[in-house]
Amino acid sequence: MLKLIKKAQKGNDKAFLELFQQYEQDLYKMAFIYVKNQNDALDVVQETAYKSFKSIKELNEPKYFKSWLIRIAISCSLDILRKRRKVVPLKPDFDEFISGAVDEDLTSEITLKGLIEELREEEKSVILLRFYQGMTLREVSETLNIPLGTAKTILYRGLGKLRKDLEGDEANEQ
Amino acid sequence: MSNKNRSEMNKIEIPKELSDRSRIGIEKAKMEIGKSNKKKWLAFATPGIAAIIALGIAGPGLLSNKPPENPVIQTVKTSHAFDVTDPQRLVGWADNVFVGKVIKMSGTSEERGMLETQFKVEVAENIKGELQDEVTVNQQGGYEGQNLILVENDHLLKEGESYLFVSRKNEEQDWHTVVPVYGDIMIESEAHKEEMLSKYKKAYQEEIPFE
Incomplete structure (x- = not known):
């Protein structure tokens, strides 16, 4: 996996796709919990793939790759919800x-x-x-x-x- | 981790297009990374790109082998990261400076946010770098339908003509992108060629590297 991450960091999209596809189902399911429908959950996965490949060079610790992807997917899910509501949820007390x-x-x-x-x-x-x-x-x-x-x-x-x-x-x- | 939990999550059906959507996201990123890399190495800020996009270049006809007889010329303004009129700086920035003859137009591309045209060029003489035989020269601009998009004051390369090229290598595409106007100087005569060779060889000796 480390090898694939290194390759991806050098811009190899095939290596990144191979990596990403190991987690895409998990990411999709997590996204679905937030956005509650298939279309938006697919959008989240696509956006996560896009954002993560664009910023893979900035990933310093390859061992945190999965957590890092999850964080991006959560952030994308919340973005969709914000757009949907046009309101940013308030921080709870x-x-x-x-x-x-x-x-x-x-x-x-x-x-x-x-x-x-x-x-x-x-x-x-x-x-x-x-x-x-x-x-x-x-x-x-x-x-x-x-x-x-x-x-x-x-x-x-x-x-x-x-x-x-x-x-x-x-x-x-x- | 609770098995019950996992099985609850497994109730979520995985759509068939999931992998395709991952691929689309990555391809989109790859395209944009290519664009930004090019912007970095080309070291040009081209406000005109937005103008070109606004002109709605998208569409077929870019690869037309028969350019329109009376194209409508649309120009794009550029600003440069250094003084391109100074040969020492220009050569210092370039990977290659060479004289070559344009054999034919070989393609067009819009992938990097601006219309670009590629030409097969036979290398005649190197001033900086060591190119051999035939190379692909990439020029910003080109034909789009009835329009000819050009960077301000530049001319589209002509088949059969020789030029002094000042270029930077694009490793990904294996082509050499020339600087508009100052990096594609048409050779008008043998005397002009000698004059250009002499001028740019001297500039190479005194080049000011781009930082």
């Missing part, structure tokens, strides 16, 4: 949601519907990176360029929402 009590075991109950419908963008980012990409919270915070404490807060808040959603569903079923 993190303190309001601080709670260390949420059990991460809840993650076994995460549903696709919950991910797509219930979470804010930053919650999707943290939960996807933590549980879908298997990153540690520190890696999540580095990938999203946010403080570790903030990543934790957002994670718990997101999981809390999903639990409420799950409880709601269970109540409806009874």
Whole structure:
């Protein structure tokens, strides 16, 4: 992989395509969680391919290639959402949601519907990176360029929402 | 990582065109990288590029072997990163300075944001660099339908004529892009050729490298 990255950094588009295609499905699925439809998710992947190849020379640490791609894909997804809404989402008030009590075991109950419908963008980012990409919270915070404490807060808040959603569903079923 | 989580994500269907879209993104980037590289090495700022694009060059006819008899000439203004009228600086910037005869027009390109025309040129004599036999010379401008796009005061190279070329090599395309006007001087006679050779050999000896 290192060899392919070096080649890509020298402008070899075939090497970059080979690399990129190893991750395109993951990127597409992540994008879909944000933008909620196939067309926009495909746009995100195309834009991610475009932006990443244009700036591959700036990637200093090849081992972070995947995280780097993910960061670009998230940023592209958010761009699409911003354009759609014509409004930039406000930063949440993190303190309001601080709670260390949420059990991460809840993650076994995460549903696709919950991910797509219930979470804010930053919650999707943290939960996807933590549980879908298997990153540690520190890696999540580095990938999203946010403080570790903030990543934790957002994670718990997101999981809390999903639990409420799950409880709601269970109540409806009874 | 939770298996449940992954299987939830796997419910998202992957569209067939996904790989194509990755490829399109990369190709688009490649094209733009090529453009910006060219801009760097050519060291020209060409405000006229925007004008040319505005003129709506896109379309067929660029490769026409039969140029229009009375083309409408449209010129593009340029500004340069150095004084191109100074032979010492011009030669210092160039990879090659040589005399050659234009054999034929061999193609056109718009990939780099501006119409360019390529010519097969037989090398007659090198002043700077060591080109051999036949090379491809790339000139900014060319025919677009009934229009002839030219960089201000430049003339499109003519088949059968000899020129003194001042060029820079484009490794990617393997062609030699000439400086408009000052890098494609038509040789009018044997005496003129000797005069140009003498002038540019001297300039090469006293060249001022481009930084």
